[in-house]
Amino acid sequence: MPKLAQFRATNAPPPASFATRILHVDMDAFFVSVELLERPELRGKPVVVGGRRDQRGVVSAASYEARKFGIQSALPLRTAARLCPAAVFLPVRHDLYVEYSDRIAAILERYSPIVEMASIDEAYIDLAGTERLHGPPLAAAQKLHDAVRRETGLPCSLGLASTRLVAKVASDQAKPHGLLWVPEGAEQSFLAPLDVRRIPGIGKVTEAALKSLGIGSVGQLAALPAEQLERVFGQWGAALYRKARGQDAYEFVIDAEPKSISHNRTFDTDTVDSELLGSTLSWLCQKAGKRLRDAGLWGRTVTLTLRYAGFTTVTRAKTLREPSNLDAVFLAELRALFAAHWTGKPLRLVGVALTGFTHGPGQMGLLDAGRSEKRERLARAADRLRDRYGFGKIRLGSSLDGDEED
Amino acid sequence: MEFTVGKAELVKELSLTQGVVERKTTIPILSNILCEAVAERLVLTATDLELSIQSSCEAKVKKEGGGTIPAKKLLDLVRLLPEGDIRFKLLENHWVQIISDRRTYKLVGLSKDNFPALPAFPPSLVRIPCKILADLIAKTSFAISSEESRYTLSGSLAILKPEGIVMVATDGHRLALVETDYKFEGLPGEVRTLVPKKALSEIMRLVNEADEDAQIEFGQDESHLFFRLGPRLLISRKLTGQFPNYEAVLPRDNNKVVVLDRNEFQDALRRVSQLADQRSHAVKLTLAREGIELSASSPDYGEAKEAIEREYKGDPISIGFNADYLLDFLATSAEGPISLELKDEQSAGQLRPEGDPSTRYRYVVMPMRI
Numbered sequence: 001m002p003k004l005a006q007f008r009a010t011n012a013p014p015p016a017s018f019a020t021r022i023l024h025v026d027m028d029a030f031f032v033s034v035e036l037l038e039r040p041e042l043r044g045k046p047v048v049v050g051g052r053r054d055q056r057g058v059v060s061a062a063s064y065e066a067r068k069f070g071i072q073s074a075l076p077l078r079t080a081a082r083l084c085p086a087a088v089f090l091p092v093r094h095d096l097y098v099e100y101s102d103r104i105a106a107i108l109e110r111y112s113p114i115v116e117m118a119s120i121d122e123a124y125i126d127l128a129g130t131e132r133l134h135g136p137p138l139a140a141a142q143k144l145h146d147a148v149r150r151e152t153g154l155p156c157s158l159g160l161a162s163t164r165l166v167a168k169v170a171s172d173q174a175k176p177h178g179l180l181w182v183p184e185g186a187e188q189s190f191l192a193p194l195d196v197r198r199i200p201g202i203g204k205v206t207e208a209a210l211k212s213l214g215i216g217s218v219g220q221l222a223a224l225p226a227e228q229l230e231r232v233f234g235q236w237g238a239a240l241y242r243k244a245r246g247q248d249a250y251e252f253v254i255d256a257e258p259k260s261i262s263h264n265r266t267f268d269t270d271t272v273d274s275e276l277l278g279s280t281l282s283w284l285c286q287k288a289g290k291r292l293r294d295a296g297l298w299g300r301t302v303t304l305t306l307r308y309a310g311f312t313t314v315t316r317a318k319t320l321r322e323p324s325n326l327d328a329v330f331l332a333e334l335r336a337l338f339a340a341h342w343t344g345k346p347l348r349l350v351g352v353a354l355t356g357f358t359h360g361p362g363q364m365g366l367l368d369a370g371r372s373e374k375r376e377r378l379a380r381a382a383d384r385l386r387d388r389y390g391f392g393k394i395r396l397g398s399s400l401d402g403d404e405e406d
Numbered sequence: 407m408e409f410t411v412g413k414a415e416l417v418k419e420l421s422l423t424q425g426v427v428e429r430k431t432t433i434p435i436l437s438n439i440l441c442e443a444v445a446e447r448l449v450l451t452a453t454d455l456e457l458s459i460q461s462s463c464e465a466k467v468k469k470e471g472g473g474t475i476p477a478k479k480l481l482d483l484v485r486l487l488p489e490g491d492i493r494f495k496l497l498e499n500h501w502v503q504i505i506s507d508r509r510t511y512k513l514v515g516l517s518k519d520n521f522p523a524l525p526a527f528p529p530s531l532v533r534i535p536c537k538i539l540a541d542l543i544a545k546t547s548f549a550i551s552s553e554e555s556r557y558t559l560s561g562s563l564a565i566l567k568p569e570g571i572v573m574v575a576t577d578g579h580r581l582a583l584v585e586t587d588y589k590f591e592g593l594p595g596e597v598r599t600l601v602p603k604k605a606l607s608e609i610m611r612l613v614n615e616a617d618e619d620a621q622i623e624f625g626q627d628e629s630h631l632f633f634r635l636g637p638r639l640l641i642s643r644k645l646t647g648q649f650p651n652y653e654a655v656l657p658r659d660n661n662k663v664v665v666l667d668r669n670e671f672q673d674a675l676r677r678v679s680q681l682a683d684q685r686s687h688a689v690k691l692t693l694a695r696e697g698i699e700l701s702a703s704s705p706d707y708g709e710a711k712e713a714i715e716r717e718y719k720g721d722p723i724s725i726g727f728n729a730d731y732l733l734d735f736l737a738t739s740a741e742g743p744i745s746l747e748l749k750d751e752q753s754a755g756q757l758r759p760e761g762d763p764s765t766r767y768r769y770v771v772m773p774m775r776i
Contacts, residue, residue, distance in 0.1 A: 300685075358685075360775045360776065362686050362775065363579050363728060363772065363774050364579075364752065364773055364774065364775065365579065365772060366576065366578055366770065366771075367655060
């Protein structure tokens with residue numbers, strides 16, 4: 001059974017049903033939880049998803065039992081193995097998690113038409129106007145919590161509040177498998193005792209800067225005047241001032257547009273194999289190209305990232321004369337960048353990013369007589385087949401060895 | 407080598423050569439200018455291997471011979487000298503001594519034996535009046551691609567026919583085509599040649615220095631183009647490759663026609679484009695019964711709308727163009743009426759000035775999807 005609201009303000013005003021209507025849903029140790037569905041015998045044990053214990057790479061997810069040993073996401077696998085030799089290490093099965101993520105999204109969409117999947121295991125839901133169907137937001141949240149557990153077997157934590165920021169902080173405080181409601185008006189008193197790091201967007205750098213001002217808790221941060229924060233942090237100071245009050249600048253934006261689309265691949269072992277690197281570039285480029293087309297965008301700038309053994313990272317970008325959404329156009333630029341900037345030393349990671357988005361191709365060509373339109377139709381036809389049969393089923397011949405999945 | 411030359415003449419000729427002197431190069435001698443004293447002249451040669459310029463001026467030659475000197479340094483120094491004669495003398499180790507009155511300078515030189523030899527001027531094909539050539543270049547060269555990767559688009563195509571000249575340039579988005587009547591004596595047939603952008607701008611420089619009715623001599627060999635204007639010679643390496651079949655992209659049935667006054671259209675476009683998107687420069691032209699409306703909007707700055715009343719009988723159409731492309735053309739076309747001819751939102755538009763009977767000038771520009 002889920003724990004009900006862990007936080008109730010004393011003397012709280014009667015719940016204003018429309019005020020606290022933003023629900024943040026965060027899956028608990030998502031990858032691990034999915035794996036445990038298939039391997040229930042591992043329940044209660046330290047489990048790490050990310051790869052073999054002796055493999056290059058990082059932890060993608062760790063069970064709560066593993067976290068007690070200090071294992072967390074992004075920690076090198078070998079370090080995790082050292083911290084907890086008894087942990088069970090599982091490979092990442094991304095397709096499986098995507099499948100569960102889709103099932104969860106389908107459940108969430110029963111509760112509101114406005115669902116924003118912020119990542120594979122996290123979503124914001126606007127419950128405004130759903131009362132006649134599902135009751136007040138708190139009741140709807142509890143039903144949703146049960147439904148996710150019942151239908152997928154997966155635990156999640158929920159935060160219900162008046163803003164996205166407070167809802168996200170609340171779901172974090174509710175973990176594991178809890179539901180936390182922050183009524184309107186109680187935001188400040190809820191946030192005040194928390195460490196500033198709990199506020200999304202405040203990282204190590206800001207934390208250190210705040211520490212030097214003698215600020216450790218959100219309450220202390222909220223006590224600072226806006227002018228002082230702006231003096232120290234500039235525009236970011238104004239944002240901090242709002243965040244400390246639980247306010248954020250977001251409206252619910254349905255299908256918010258990305259600012260960049262990127263795909264990286266870390267190799268199991270550092271490589272100088274130019275064929276492998278070439279086909280990996282092609283593969284990553286096609287992945288990024290499909291997402292670009294799915295979002296209905298055209299990109300103008302391609303960026304190549306090369307990370308060498310020893311973590312030296314080089315990024316090089318090229319801006320096209322006109323925006324494109326064709327893999328082949330991006331790939332040609334990437335290959336040129338790669339040829340010009342790869343030193344020939346072993347690479348640990350290659351990455352591809354597309355930026356500079358526009359909503360259309362802009363200038364049409366005079367000499368290619370509709371060639372780019374034809375190529376675009378071809379790309380979209382390939383995308384439809386990919387949606388149906390899986391991404392890897394249709395690909396450029398140049399990427400035959402470049403994917404990680406097969 | 408030892409000679410005396412007037413400052414003014416020297417500065418003029420040195421300035422003409424600066425465009426082809428390599429500033430940054432891995433071949434040091436290309437940063438130098440070759441000075442040769444021959445008979446009663448000083449001959450100056452500069453090259454970047456793609457393009458070479460040779461010019462000369464009168465000089466009092468005491469001893470014939472030649473040397474090379476850093477071109478930029480030489481010009482900078484000579485410019486600062488007072489008017490009057492300057493004496494040059496080749497020293498040992500290829501250094502060159504320069505004396506103006508009681509001022510003495512010595513410049514580090516390089517042996518002239520290492521300076522690339524210029525190909526010899528072949529028998530000249532035709533003479534073209536400078537005025538005509540300058541007009542053709544001005545009307546097309548702005549449409550040349552600035553992208554190095556589009557090699558065959560990095561110059562203008564010149565077609566010399568016994569009865570006239572055609573020049574055409576395109577960057578793949580727009581195309582400028584100009585034809586003019588001119589009787590060439592003794593030109594046996596059609597001569598097609600691609601002239602690189604840089605050569606065109608150097609020709610313009612030479613032509614601007616020449617007299618009203620001067621003529622430029624043109625010749626070519628396997629791999630070079632030669633232009634001679636009086637004592638000045640320009641040699642360019644040929645652009646190889648196939649220029650696109652431009653005739654295939656010329657619009658044929660653009661029946662939505664409105665005639666605008668160049669100045670009025672240009673002024674309106676300049677104002678409206680102030681508020682066009684900073685990256686795409688997109689403006690929208692809407693043709694309807696009332697005339698033409700120009701509009702633009704920018705997420706950062708706002709929006710603009712201007713109407714020009716004109717007779718228009720075709721079907722209404724709304725089409726996007728890069729304002730810069732239109733302005734490039736309007737800047738080079740003659741004052742007076744300009745006919746804007748459209749077909750549909752996805753097809754190339756055509757603009758033709760009607761005010762200049764001496765040339766047939768058309769500009770084809772692809773729309774933007776907006």
